[in-house]
Amino acid sequence: MSSGNLLLSHGRLSARYRYSAQRVFSLKRTDKATFSNQLLVSRPLSSHIATTYLAKERAVAIEAVECASKVCQSVFKRLVAEETLTKNDKSPVTVADFGAQAVVNSILEKHFPQDPIVGEEDSKDLHGDQGRALREKVVELVNTATETPMSSDEVLRAIDRGQYAGGSKGRHWTLDPIDGTKGFLRGEQFAVCLALIIDGKVRLGVLGCPNLPCQMDKLDGERGVLMVAVEGQGAFQRRLNAKSSEEEETPIHVADIADTKEAIFCESVESGHTSHGDNANIAKLLNITKPPIRIDSQCKYAAVARGDADIMLRLPTSSTYVEKIWDHGAGNIIMHEAGGRVGDINGNPLDFSAGRTLSANGGGVIAASAKIFDVVISAVQTTLAQKSQ
Numbered sequence: 001m002s003s004g005n006l007l008l009s010h011g012r013l014s015a016r017y018r019y020s021a022q023r024v025f026s027l028k029r030t031d032k033a034t035f036s037n038q039l040l041v042s043r044p045l046s047s048h049i050a051t052t053y054l055a056k057e058r059a060v061a062i063e064a065v066e067c068a069s070k071v072c073q074s075v076f077k078r079l080v081a082e083e084t085l086t087k088n089d090k091s092p093v094t095v096a097d098f099g100a101q102a103v104v105n106s107i108l109e110k111h112f113p114q115d116p117i118v119g120e121e122d123s124k125d126l127h128g129d130q131g132r133a134l135r136e137k138v139v140e141l142v143n144t145a146t147e148t149p150m151s152s153d154e155v156l157r158a159i160d161r162g163q164y165a166g167g168s169k170g171r172h173w174t175l176d177p178i179d180g181t182k183g184f185l186r187g188e189q190f191a192v193c194l195a196l197i198i199d200g201k202v203r204l205g206v207l208g209c210p211n212l213p214c215q216m217d218k219l220d221g222e223r224g225v226l227m228v229a230v231e232g233q234g235a236f237q238r239r240l241n242a243k244s245s246e247e248e249e250t251p252i253h254v255a256d257i258a259d260t261k262e263a264i265f266c267e268s269v270e271s272g273h274t275s276h277g278d279n280a281n282i283a284k285l286l287n288i289t290k291p292p293i294r295i296d297s298q299c300k301y302a303a304v305a306r307g308d309a310d311i312m313l314r315l316p317t318s319s320t321y322v323e324k325i326w327d328h329g330a331g332n333i334i335m336h337e338a339g340g341r342v343g344d345i346n347g348n349p350l351d352f353s354a355g356r357t358l359s360a361n362g363g364g365v366i367a368a369s370a371k372i373f374d375v376v377i378s379a380v381q382t383t384l385a386q387k388s389q
């Protein structure tokens with residue numbers, strides 16, 4: 001497989017995107033002011049937990065996401081990296097999807113038995129004789145990760161706790177056990193995404209990003225990042241699966257740019273999930289000269305939230321696709337708490353109160369630092385208006 005480096009220089013900032021032999025995304029951006037600011041304040045998790053709003057939910061969500069991330073990584077090591085796959089075989093990601101959803105849902109059930117869950121997956125493909133082979137693999141996988149062994153029925157039931165319809169009243173979780181399934185199979189970026197919605201608003205989000213570099217100035221250093229945000233408490237990054245329970249958290253913030261011509265934008269790797277052409281036209285209107293960085297999954301939100309990139313563009317590829325709440329819940333609050341804004345193509349905030357999808361929104365998702373968000377939305381509107389002429 002080919003590898004290459006792309007080195008970009010643009011005055012105040014420099015960004016370097018390196019595609020290793022495995023084509024795993026990593027990047028470096030030197031922005032002394034922003035980065036040293038990020039490193040200044042860090043505090044142990046335990047001091048954060050004691051008194052704050054949603055403290056228990058935060059700790060449980062981190063535990064669940066870390067556990068599911070381990071499940072996904074073990075599947076990747078056993079099934080994908082061992083090259084036992086035929087080219088279009090999607091079964092490892094399927095096993096990991098179901099396994100991770102069962103693990104997260106059973107941890108949530110243990111601590112918050114009353115809370116319903118809107119999860120991406122359901123167990124219908126795992127039933128009966130037809131589903132036996134897959135079911136057995138999933139049950140085996142789940143039992144490598146849980147303290148108390150789970151029967152086949154318990155695993156199926158745990159997966160199906162994710163069937164809640166969502167809505168505007170009360171509280172529920174939303175889970176994407178693997179977001180960026182295509183990235184997962186390529187050994188690139190994917191994320192385990194969990195968010196808590198109360199009365200239609202996301203209040204807590206956790207993103208487990210096993211392949212994301214921990215530090216943007218250490219390209220070949222450690223990978224595996226967990227991002228967490230609670231409403232009103234800021235957004236933080238910590239190492240994923242850290243050994244110590246006293247893991248230090250570092251506050252994250254969007255980059256402080258005033259002019260979009262300095263911006264780096266990011267978009268999905270998959271042209272079916274975002275219109276690369278529309279995104280490029282928007283970038284032109286914003287005088288952006290750097291090529292986009294392409295990343296799978298909600299790791300895009302993570303990259304913008306910690307200042308590795310400035311704008312996330314997800315322009316619809318079809319008028320019929322409706323975005324799902326589990327694809328944006330965790331990323332949405334992490335961006336907000338990091339000083340960013342998120343909206344649809346009209347700039348309206350994402351509405352998580354409409355059920356399992358973002359059907360109350362106008363399509364697409366745009367995220368950027370609050371300072372430049374309105375300018376980005378104007379460029380989106382201009383591009384879409386030109387297209388419809």
Ligand SMILES: Nc1ncnc2c1ncn2[C@@H]1O[C@H](COP(=O)(O)O)[C@@H](OP(=O)(O)O)[C@H]1O
Binds near residue numbers: 268272296317327
């Ligand atoms: N036509 C479409 N437009 C936008 N998103 C789509 C899409 N078809 C599938 N998706 C979603 O895009 C997600 C991945 O986004 P990205 O390309 O940014 O990594 C998928 O999540 P899963 O991988 O969890 O299924 C899937 O839900």
Ligand SMILES: [Mg+2]
Binds near residue numbers: 178326327
């Ligand atoms: Mg997804």
Ligand SMILES: [Mg+2]
Binds near residue numbers: 120176179180
């Ligand atoms: Mg998924």
Ligand SMILES: [Mg+2]
Binds near residue numbers: 120181
């Ligand atoms: Mg999917």
